[in-house]
Amino acid sequence: MKEYKLAQSETRFAEMIWRHEPIGSGELVKLCEKEMEWKKSTTYTVLKNLCEKGIFQNQNAVVTSLLKKDEFYAKQTRRFVEDTFGGSLPKFLTAFIGGKKLSDRQAEELKKLIDENRG
Structure with missing residues (x-):
């Protein structure tokens, strides 16, 4: 199973994308600046990391999810049960x-x- 561990700030960012998708990357930058006090470079760095993990994609300056919120949390839960309770x-x-x-x-x-x- 692919690893989808996220830091708290990444999870908060992912939640924001899921709430607003599809969202233009410029609009996402403004939203992150307002809600998370992030600079443009931070937003793009975190977005790039989550795209590399296969959770989101940024095509033609529009951010959408490759992994829906429910799918993401289901995978997290299965990983937790596997790691903590031997499955x-x-x-x-x-x-x-x-x-x-x-x-x-x-x-x-x-x-x-x-x-x-x-x-």
């Missing part, structure tokens, strides 16, 4: 629930999800 979803859920009781609704949602994705 074991039951171990992850046990840690996540942490001795708390699931509501009937939560339990039903999990059962439905398991049934839908059973191999």
